[in-house]
Amino acid sequence: MMRIGIIGMGFMGGVHLNAWQQNRYADVVAVCDANPIAGKTKGNIDAGSDELNLDGIHIYTEIGAMLSAEKLDAVSITLPTHLHKSISIQCLEAGVHVLCEKPMALNVEDCNAMMAAADEAGKELMVAHCIRFWPAYAWIKSVMEQGCAGEVKSAEFSRLTYAPVWSGDSWFSDQSKSGGIALDLHIHDLDFIQHLFGEPDAQHSDGLRLENGAVGHVVTELKYGAGKMVRATASWLMPESYGFRMAYEIIFEKLTAVFDGHELKIFPVDGEAYTVELDPGDGYTEEINYFSDLIRGAQIKTEITTEQARESVRMALETMKL
Ligand SMILES: NC(=O)c1ccc[n+]([C@@H]2O[C@H](COP(=O)([O-])OP(=O)(O)OC[C@H]3O[C@@H](n4cnc5c(N)ncnc54)[C@H](O)[C@@H]3O)[C@@H](O)[C@H]2O)c1
Known part of the structure; x- marks a missing residue:
């Protein structure tokens, strides 16, 4: 089973958790949020279960601590947009595949830096255009x-x-x-x-x-x-x-x-x-199944490239x- 971490447990963190928990090739083993996780944040879209199932999942408040302790295969980055660039790069440099929420970043230069980090690390970087x-x-x-x-x-x-x-x-x-x-x-x-x-x-x-x-x-x-x-x-x-x-x-x-x-x-x-x-x-479970296939080598990247996400x-x- 692939070991998955989720960073940012607000609205989209809950949506990704729910979608990953339906994927049969992956286990969510850790989540990270700088703030206490009170429960599921309700956003403007009804996306799956209203409950956060954190049973058996390690909870971190610091990303570096999670990356060094958990031997993750991949992370979902569901953080506020201004953190997408720096945290994607941190995770890629730690040797972890990254599924980053949209938008990829706040500007084209930051997208370029993320793409260079993925190339350098030889890891997948996918933007979650659900x-x-x-x-x-x-x-x-x-x-x-x-x-x-x-x-x-x-x-x-x-x-x-x-x-x-x-x-x-x-x-x-x-x-x-x-x-x-x-x-x-x-x-x-x-x-x-x-x-x-x-x-x-x-x-x-x-x-x-x-x-x-x-x-x-x-x-x-x-x-x-x-x-x-x-x-x-x-x-x-x-x-x-x-x-x-x-x-x-x-x-x-x-x-x-x-x-x-x-x-x-x-x-x-x-x-x-x-x-x-x-x-x-829904688009969330489908995109996570696609990313899961991509990182376990059962899919080639056709649906969304980083060049398209940058465009x-x-x-x-x-x-x-x-
Ligand atoms: N695909 C979609 O349909 C969709 C819908 C809504 C939001 N989004 C995108 O998802 C991303 C997150 O949005 P959201 O609505 O979940 O936001 P949110 O505010 O509900 O959640 C963000 C979480 O990140 C945590 N956080 C902030 N800084 C942190 C840090 N340094 N380390 C660890 N945790 C930290 C916050 O405590 C919060 O729990 C945004 O980029 C947004 O554009 C996508």
Whole structure:
């Protein structure tokens, strides 16, 4: 069994723990958090069990102590974004494979440093862009690869929620730590758009600012030549009672696909509308199963490269030039 550690036991730490505990090739043997772990932090997405199962798991408050004591094969890094670079490098230098939460880092230079550290260590570094693995989104990619729906004419993605409030020290609202809405929220759809269509020829964003001056709502149009319209919207303007909704509408030549966050409906040019029976599971368990296969040599890296994760950071930073 592979020995896994998780660093940062807030909202995403709990999500990764739950996903790793469903993986049959791995044991989570240690977790680390600088603060006491009170229980599972609830974020804006309902992701698996409400309980943290820490039975038999060693708990650390210091990363170096965990790395030297535990002989880990891999870690999940689920820390605030401004720590992704330094802690990924520390873990890679300790000879451990790294699955790092998105965004990869706060800027392209930090991504480059992480990639160099992974090369130097000869270890895997994967960025957890879970949307690529989410069944309703993976469905689009597979339909495009099969070619059965024709070309995409228009693709619109949206991700609407309230500003993150669950973190103890409010690091999300500090743009120098989180990168703001662009690197935290919008990047999910920008990364997925890159996954579908590659790097855009050009992109343009418009947005609205919150009272504190930070961007709280952003709409980006991405150019991929004539005959295709691609657009993404991210918002932190929704009331907390709205929760979270990710959705899309894709117009292919032969059908239109509409995902409302729960159900994927297809409206064919010829025939009646129908609902797609999606694969069970969520993007988190799928991405962790993929990473597990990657580090035990049962998978080659195809779904997400570090170059693509770095490009998603670049695209997200570009959207801040409003
Ligand atoms: N993939 C997704 O859907 C998704 C969703 C939310 C957040 N995220 C990303 O996950 C990352 C974490 O976000 P979150 O919502 O879990 O944040 P969070 O604030 O809930 O959790 C971060 C945890 O890290 C701990 N921590 C901080 N500094 C530490 C240190 N030096 N050593 C050890 N522990 C430390 C904190 O005590 C906290 O428990 C961010 O990069 C965020 O962008 C991804």
